[in-house]
Amino acid sequence: MQEEIYRIILEDALSGYWDWHIPSNVEYLSPAFKAMLGYEDHEMENRPESWQNLMIEDDLPLLSQNFRRHVETRGQARFEQEVRFRHRYGHTIYVICSGRVIEWDEQFNPVRMVGCHIDITRQKEAEINLKKMERLLQRTNQMAWVGGWEVDLPTRRLFWTPVTREIHEVDEDYVPDFESAVNFFKEGENRARLISAFEAAVNHGVPYDLELQIITAKGRERWTRAMGNADFVNGVCVRVYGAFQDITEHKNREEMLRQQQESLIGAKEQAEKATRAKSQFLSTMSHEIRTPLNAVVGFTNILLQNPREDQHEYLRLLKFSSENLLGLVNDILDFNKIEAGKLVLEEVDFNLSELLGNIRQAMLPKALEKGIGLNLIIDGQMPRIVKGDPIRIGQIITNLVSNAIKFTSVGQVVLSAKVLKKTGEEIRLHFRVTDTGIGIPADKLGHIFESFGQANADTTRQYGGTGLGLTITRRLLNMQGTDIRVESTPGKGSAFFFDLRLKPGTGKEVRPKTVSLQPPGRSLQGVRVLMAEDNQVNVTLAKYFFKRWGMECDVVENGLLAVQKVQEKPYDLVLMDLQMPQMDGYQATIVIRRLEEDRFRQLPIIALTASAELDIKDKAMMVGMNDFVSKPFNPEELFGTIEKFTRRDVALEAGAA
Structure with a gap:
């Protein structure tokens, strides 16, 4: 009865229990041990062969050897061994097998032996994984040439890994100490930054990661990455440890890339400078060519309204030549727009x-x-x-x-x-x-x-x-x-x-609005316009059309006078040349928009320019202008733009010119 109680206790307390009667070779195997191997109680015979056949073959000879030693020493030699079993479902489990002979015959032959099997698979796998990680860490550190170090603060002893020694170019028998290790760092800012970071780690637990220069034992200058952290016990720092890496090649590549980048930036700036110079040249040349061309085209159109018979052919050739010239200028401007991606x-x-x-x-x-x-x-x-x-x-x-x-x-x-x-x-x-x-x-x-x-x-x-x-x-x-x-x-x-x-197509085609020199049924009669223009030929040409359209026109020759004039007299619209002396059209528009009265913010201001700058319309809009008309201007376009902003779409008065 007492033995049965012990057996129940053992089965409940241990992972696996066994009781082997050696002469009969009958062995009691607890259900827990059988379950450990993946079997139900009734699926395994109570004989040693049942579990020995499941053991990894390499482990069985040593187990037999340990059993014989235990018997030969009459139980003085401990019988315990780590063995491996093949689980029913194919994977390997690790077990501590231990036992003791508890009954001998008169000749001291073993009669009965009891023991247990303890499953240590989880612990063993963790141990194996830990060793794998240690080996992997060692190999990867060697591949990446990352060293380690540790300072024991109570003793001030310093430990370096082999890679750390290699980086410092010291011998294998070199014994580092804290003070000499610090002296490897280049004097000045490098060493000061290291000491400051180390003290912050010791005093406040602040980890650090610094790029610093050292002078090796062989006098070579190297860039290193020094990383450190601290361990505390009861609030007191007892250890500082970290990693150490040679990053000289990385810093050299970084410097090379920086120089290349500076070179590329310089080339880009040169290219942008050349582009700006080309754009400025085209703008200037366009202004210089299109300004007189504006007069040629405009006055040719005027003269063709009612020419003498002997003049008609000459005027037609003049118009053809001026339009050809304008086409050449426009070709260059279109090409510039396409190149700049602005089209x-x-x-x-x-x-x-x-x-x-x-x-x-x-x-x-x-x-x-x-x-x-x-x-x-x-x-x-x-x-x-x-x-x-x-x-x-x-x-x-x-x-x-x-x-x-x-x-x-x-x-x-x-x-x-x-x-x-x-x-x-x-x-x-x-x-x-x-x-x-x-x-x-x-x-x-x-x-x-x-x-x-x-x-x-x-x-x-x-x-x-x-x-x-x-x-x-x-x-x-x-x-x-x-x-x-x-x-x-x-x-x-x-x-x-x-x-x-x-x-x-999805609807009716869009047709451009056409306006003749004297458009029927529409009028600009009485519209008051201020024209800021410094080219007298353009002024004369514009005033001719303004007179035909029944408009009132005042002219000033620069932006400064335009600012004064709009404050003296109410205008329906301002035609503002962009390139003028003393104050250009951009500056004048900014000043007008900042005047106190609300009417100056509502006053339509139309840019007039012969410039070829690609973003000139954007610039005009940014300073507060309302629209844009190129020179040489088309009378139809100019009429339509003025009409749009003055809303004078009324019947033409009888007798109006």
Whole structure:
């Protein structure tokens, strides 16, 4: 009865209990031990072979050896061993197997032995993982060349790992101490920062991570990363430990990258400076060219209203030449806009067939002058309304047709538009301009789209032009996701063609508002305008139109006078030139907007300029201007802008000029 009680206690207290009667080789195995191996009580026989067959083979000989030693010493040698078992489901478990012979016969042969099996798998796996981590940490530290160190504060003893010794270039038998370790750090700010950080760790538990320079035992200067932290016991710091890494190569690469970055920044600044210089040059040249050109175009239009018969041809040639000159200037400005990424494409509904017809009508006089034909062929499947940028598409086709006429003396130029594919979401069109002109040599085809380049050196001298037309054409097509191609035979002619994807139109096309020099049914009668302009020719030209439109106009020659004048007299609108002496249009607008009365913040101020700066409209809007008109100004555009801001859309009075 007492033995049964002990057995119950052991089964409840231990992971596994066994009782082996050696002569009969019958062994009691507790259910807990069987469960440890993954078996129910009834699934394992109560014999030693039951569990020995599940043991990892390498462990069994040592277990037998320990058993014999225990028997030979009559129980004096402890029987205990760590063994491994194969669990029923395949994984390995670790067990402490221990026992004792408790019954001997008269010849001191073992009769009965009892013991237990304790599952230590979790502890063993943790131990194995810890050793793996230690080995991995050691290997990774060696690979990364990261050393360790530790200072025991009560004894001031310092421990360095082998990598730390290597970084300091000391011998293996070198015994470091705290003071000598500090002296390895470069004198001055480096050493002071280390000492300050170390004291903060000791006194306040503040960890540190510093990049510092050392002088090694061999006199070499190295950059290091020194990291430290502190351990406290009962509020007292007992230990400071950390990591130590050589980062010399990293710092050298960092310095090299810094120098490269400075070099790139310098190159970028030079490029930006060159871009600003080019932009400023274009702005200045545009202003200088377009200002007199404004007068030429304007007065030519005026004289063409009622010329003498003998003057008509001369005025027509004058207008043609001035418009050609203006076209050259605009080519350069468009190219500059595209290069700077400031050109934005519109997407509006327009009548494509009508656009092509208008281009033909505009180009026809030039073709007739040269005695050549200009034909237009439009696919019958062409939809009436499409969505896109009519201005830029018109510019592309006008460039190609104008070039074809320019280089053709005999024969004809044909502009054709064909529908390749039409769906509810997209229309794919093919445009082609063919001519019977001089053609282009095969070895020159690759150069005709280059900026300021033409097929031959004498082309510019013989035919004129900037050499930008085809460059701009290609850039505009590239912006719309396509490209231009060319086929040409010298002496027989050329064909320029491209495909273009447009969307079907969704409504009525947008038509530009047109205003004649004396628009019927609309009036600017009585509008009071102040014009700030320092060019007398432009003033004379503008005053001519203002008089015809029934406007009252005062003129000042700089921004300073404009500020004074708007305070003396109420105006409906100010036309403000941007480049004037003493005070320019920007400064004058800022001053006017800051005047006390509310009317100065409501007063429409329209910028007038011949400048080519790409962001000039943005600048004008930022200082408080309301709109922008380029010079040479189009009378229709100027009328429409003034009308928009003065709201004088009334019937023209009888007899008004």
